[in-house]
Amino acid sequence: MALLQEFEAIVGADYALTGEDVARWSKDWTGHYCAEPGVVLRPASTQEISQIMALANAQRQSITPVSGHTGLVGGTFAPGGVLLSLDRMNKIHDINTNTRTAVVDAGVILSSLHDAAEAEDLIFPLTFGARGSAMIGGVMSTNAGGSNVLRYGNTRDLVLGLEAVLADGRIVNLMSALHKDNSGLNLRQLLIGSEGTLGIITKAVVKLAPKPRAYATAMVATPSLEDALTLLNRTQDATGGAVEAFEYMPRNYIDVYMDRFEGAREPFDAPYDINIMVEVATTTDTDVNETLLEIMSDMMEEGTVLDAVVAQNETQRREMWERREAAAELAFWRQPIVDTDIAFPLDLVPEFFKRVGVAMTALDPEHEPNFVAHLGDGNVHYSVYPSRDDLDLKEKIVESVEDIVADLGGSFSAEHGVGLSKLNTMRRRKDPVALDMMRKIKSALDPNGILNPGKLIPD
Amino acid sequence: MALLQEFEAIVGADYALTGEDVARWSKDWTGHYCAEPGVVLRPASTQEISQIMALANAQRQSITPVSGHTGLVGGTFAPGGVLLSLDRMNKIHDINTNTRTAVVDAGVILSSLHDAAEAEDLIFPLTFGARGSAMIGGVMSTNAGGSNVLRYGNTRDLVLGLEAVLADGRIVNLMSALHKDNSGLNLRQLLIGSEGTLGIITKAVVKLAPKPRAYATAMVATPSLEDALTLLNRTQDATGGAVEAFEYMPRNYIDVYMDRFEGAREPFDAPYDINIMVEVATTTDTDVNETLLEIMSDMMEEGTVLDAVVAQNETQRREMWERREAAAELAFWRQPIVDTDIAFPLDLVPEFFKRVGVAMTALDPEHEPNFVAHLGDGNVHYSVYPSRDDLDLKEKIVESVEDIVADLGGSFSAEHGVGLSKLNTMRRRKDPVALDMMRKIKSALDPNGILNPGKLIPD
Numbered sequence: 001m002a003l004l005q006e007f008e009a010i011v012g013a014d015y016a017l018t019g020e021d022v023a024r025w026s027k028d029w030t031g032h033y034c035a036e037p038g039v040v041l042r043p044a045s046t047q048e049i050s051q052i053m054a055l056a057n058a059q060r061q062s063i064t065p066v067s068g069h070t071g072l073v074g075g076t077f078a079p080g081g082v083l084l085s086l087d088r089m090n091k092i093h094d095i096n097t098n099t100r101t102a103v104v105d106a107g108v109i110l111s112s113l114h115d116a117a118e119a120e121d122l123i124f125p126l127t128f129g130a131r132g133s134a135m136i137g138g139v140m141s142t143n144a145g146g147s148n149v150l151r152y153g154n155t156r157d158l159v160l161g162l163e164a165v166l167a168d169g170r171i172v173n174l175m176s177a178l179h180k181d182n183s184g185l186n187l188r189q190l191l192i193g194s195e196g197t198l199g200i201i202t203k204a205v206v207k208l209a210p211k212p213r214a215y216a217t218a219m220v221a222t223p224s225l226e227d228a229l230t231l232l233n234r235t236q237d238a239t240g241g242a243v244e245a246f247e248y249m250p251r252n253y254i255d256v257y258m259d260r261f262e263g264a265r266e267p268f269d270a271p272y273d274i275n276i277m278v279e280v281a282t283t284t285d286t287d288v289n290e291t292l293l294e295i296m297s298d299m300m301e302e303g304t305v306l307d308a309v310v311a312q313n314e315t316q317r318r319e320m321w322e323r324r325e326a327a328a329e330l331a332f333w334r335q336p337i338v339d340t341d342i343a344f345p346l347d348l349v350p351e352f353f354k355r356v357g358v359a360m361t362a363l364d365p366e367h368e369p370n371f372v373a374h375l376g377d378g379n380v381h382y383s384v385y386p387s388r389d390d391l392d393l394k395e396k397i398v399e400s401v402e403d404i405v406a407d408l409g410g411s412f413s414a415e416h417g418v419g420l421s422k423l424n425t426m427r428r429r430k431d432p433v434a435l436d437m438m439r440k441i442k443s444a445l446d447p448n449g450i451l452n453p454g455k456l457i458p459d
Numbered sequence: 460m461a462l463l464q465e466f467e468a469i470v471g472a473d474y475a476l477t478g479e480d481v482a483r484w485s486k487d488w489t490g491h492y493c494a495e496p497g498v499v500l501r502p503a504s505t506q507e508i509s510q511i512m513a514l515a516n517a518q519r520q521s522i523t524p525v526s527g528h529t530g531l532v533g534g535t536f537a538p539g540g541v542l543l544s545l546d547r548m549n550k551i552h553d554i555n556t557n558t559r560t561a562v563v564d565a566g567v568i569l570s571s572l573h574d575a576a577e578a579e580d581l582i583f584p585l586t587f588g589a590r591g592s593a594m595i596g597g598v599m600s601t602n603a604g605g606s607n608v609l610r611y612g613n614t615r616d617l618v619l620g621l622e623a624v625l626a627d628g629r630i631v632n633l634m635s636a637l638h639k640d641n642s643g644l645n646l647r648q649l650l651i652g653s654e655g656t657l658g659i660i661t662k663a664v665v666k667l668a669p670k671p672r673a674y675a676t677a678m679v680a681t682p683s684l685e686d687a688l689t690l691l692n693r694t695q696d697a698t699g700g701a702v703e704a705f706e707y708m709p710r711n712y713i714d715v716y717m718d719r720f721e722g723a724r725e726p727f728d729a730p731y732d733i734n735i736m737v738e739v740a741t742t743t744d745t746d747v748n749e750t751l752l753e754i755m756s757d758m759m760e761e762g763t764v765l766d767a768v769v770a771q772n773e774t775q776r777r778e779m780w781e782r783r784e785a786a787a788e789l790a791f792w793r794q795p796i797v798d799t800d801i802a803f804p805l806d807l808v809p810e811f812f813k814r815v816g817v818a819m820t821a822l823d824p825e826h827e828p829n830f831v832a833h834l835g836d837g838n839v840h841y842s843v844y845p846s847r848d849d850l851d852l853k854e855k856i857v858e859s860v861e862d863i864v865a866d867l868g869g870s871f872s873a874e875h876g877v878g879l880s881k882l883n884t885m886r887r888r889k890d891p892v893a894l895d896m897m898r899k900i901k902s903a904l905d906p907n908g909i910l911n912p913g914k915l916i917p918d
Contacts, residue, residue, distance in 0.1 A: 170892045170895075174893060179609075179805075179837060180873040184885060186615070186648050347557040409637075413842055
């Protein structure tokens with residue numbers, strides 16, 4: 001096509017891929033959204049992206065941005081379409097130790113930023129299982145969460161400034177490194193989490209944090225989720241809010257993990273229903289291990305903690321993290337699956353589990369649940385393996401979970417994004433006035449609807 | 460007018476004020492934006508506001524929302540126009556101690572929320588001098604900052620959910636109490652800081668924080684601002700980021716304070732050029748006073764701290780705070796004044812002061828500066844009393860400060876908002892593509908341009 005040649009003229013023939021060369025972008029991690037794109041463009045600069053978008057806009061050619069391609073919601077699904085990959089824009093421009101900020105391109109791999117920050121005795125606190133492949137662009141376009149949100153916030157809390165290319169090819173410069181900046185509507189927060197529908201984020205200024213001097217990491221078994229939340233509150237109060245992760249793994253999660261991973265170890269000698277991984281970090285010389293041990297020992301006496309193991313060294317700490325970070329892999333190996341990414345006010349998580357068990361059993365007595373939760377954020381990844389591959393049943397499971405979520409004031413979409421997978425849910429569950437506002441904003445900023453069409457905002 | 464009767468039918472005749480009854484809304488705190496509104500409507504509910512907006516939209520009648528009326532940028536200036544006051548919607552609906560959240564109406568006075576939270580051993584951390592009159596609605600519409608931003612963030616970091624009435628009267632329900640919620644474009648962050656141009660915020664879910672068990676508050680004199688920043692970094696590192704306020708008052712600020720306030724006391728026996736107020740808070744049993752004393756004593760030995768006084772009790776602490784919180788009053792008592800509200804990357808604040816002194820002296824050798832800074836946020840309130848009341852000179856002063864701000868990567872608008880006072884600056888300094896995006900969003904959501912017209916977004 002003539003358009004392809006024009007794209008080639010912008011990025012160079014080597015970086016406008018077709019045919020076999022696009023295989024890498026045809027696979028999808030979840031197995032749900034596998035499709036071959038028609039073309040993959042790999043621009044080297046914001047200027048090239050600007051030219052691509054100006055051309056695409058003039059020709060009404062849809063463009064779907066992609067970076068690490070590790071998403072779970074089909075956000076980069078574009079069969080036969082044009083993908084714009086940020087992977088060549090992978091430079092860390094600056095790590096400023098005075099202001100504790102970094103300037104990074106959208107194609108920088110999350111773990112590369114982790115490494116660069118650590119070399120300066122700082123951390124970029126956002127982290128999750130796919131950090132070795134996920135890139136900053138995708139992290140920002142989905143407002144990714146992960147395991148440290150409790151302490152450091154979501155992606156949007158860690159981004160001070162950004163640069164983006166709009167649908168018509170214009171570049172918007174919001175590259176501020178400031179902690180206070182009230183100069184007009186907050187376009188930065190509008191672009192973060194917009195899943196490539198309003199603009200292509202090309203660069204960012206992100207916050208770094210001091211590297212903790214010490215971690216205290218433990219596996220704790222509690223009789224109930226309510227007791228687990230007591231553990232969370234006590235640990236937060238005793239450490240001045242220094243809890244970095246508070247993760248819930250039920251018995252059957254541990255079973256599947258033991259089953260699937262060679263050399264995997266049980267967290268405790270005895271099997272427990274509720275297994276919590278808690279991590280506290282400190283930048284001071286406080287002995288956080290001791291603080292944690294004290295709380296757990298008090299709670300054992302009260303009977304609100306059943307068992308506890310504290311990591312004695314980095315190897316044991318890594319083992320605890322690996323068990324938790326295997327979650328996505330553990331969920332998606334088996335089909336059919338209905339997966340969710342939902343959030344609740346903290347104190348209503350136990351109530352959700354009470355209700356969802358009853359509801360699922362009523363719908364499909366043979367179903368098997370598989371779940372894990374960032375309990376400290378109220379964020380639950382609740383999956384169900386239905387007993388049969390039946391679209392109608394799967395849809396009923398989704399709606400039933402959504403009903404409970406709505407009833408408890410929760411969100412049907414916590415940290416993975418909406419993409420394609422939650423588009424129907426957006427349509428039926430999101431406030432209709434909010435949906436209308438989103439559609440109006442989308443039309444105003446991308447009147448030809450060429451930026452990642454069919455994602456995030458239902459028609 | 461017929462429209463007035465229709466408004467009266469909605470809010471009741473007692474709550475549609477005209478003539479003498481609007482005097483309270485005719486005065487402006489800064490003295491720059493005094494004007495009598497034509498009508499002040501005082502609705503009692505979101506439903507009434509919805510009806511008002513539907514009517515106003517149909518009649519193309521502009522509406523300017525107002526709450527505490529303590530703004531500094533003319534954001535509620537509407538000579539002869541219709542003000543919509545949120546003051547009757549002043550209910551605190553809920554303080555949830557489990558989830559540490561509060562549900563509040565837009566007309567709740569900031570200090571009332573402080574009191575309600577404290578009664579539950581929690582705090583709403585946002586605070587500033589006008590807290591006894593400022594209301595949540597205005598706080599949110601301007602994304603207010605203040606003295607605790609360093610620790611707890613700006614308003615937008617403290618709001619989990621909100622409800623707003625749009626230009627056409629529809630109510631958008633974003634009342635989430637969740638810490639993770641990626642369900643579409645972030646309309647909440649778009650509405651916060653939009654200064655009433657996109658919608659009228661009527662209600663919010665805000666985050667509360669545990670009430671600190673102890674504060675350590677001190678006045679510290681340092682030889683240079685660089686030394687002050689060393690003090691900040693060391694205190695942050697030693698306390699695990701527990702610095703709540705880090706405020707800079709220069710010598711002439713203290714002089715003016717001593718002059719204007721009866722019974723005011725000098726911070727130190729000797730006069731110093733650089734006076735820092737630092738406050739650390741803890742929710743644990745750590746002795747923060749001791750930590751602070753150790754750091755200051757080390758720095759005195761190094762010669763990087765000249766003098767230090769630690770508050771021995773709450774009375775002494777309050778005295779330190781009163782000195783700082785008199786800032787707005789100290790600035791605006793004298794005319795003519797050019798005031799600014801600017802922000803820099805932390806490490807460039809000293810450079811700003813070096814450059815601005817030279818620039819101001821070149822423009823007006825007889826000028827008198829008056830300034831104070833939230834140094835920990837890089838936020839400077841730099842005012843100048845020019846030697847003569849000359850519009851051209853004042854404009855040159857503004858542009859000269861703006862030049863330095865732009866050159867240092869700063870913001871011309873940090874925490875007070877844009878309103879009317881920085882509209883020209885927005886026009887000439889904000890990225891033109893960003894301005895165009897703002898105009899498009901404004902047109903999409905308020906096509907008749909009736910919501911607080913002429914504010915925030917320049918034509």
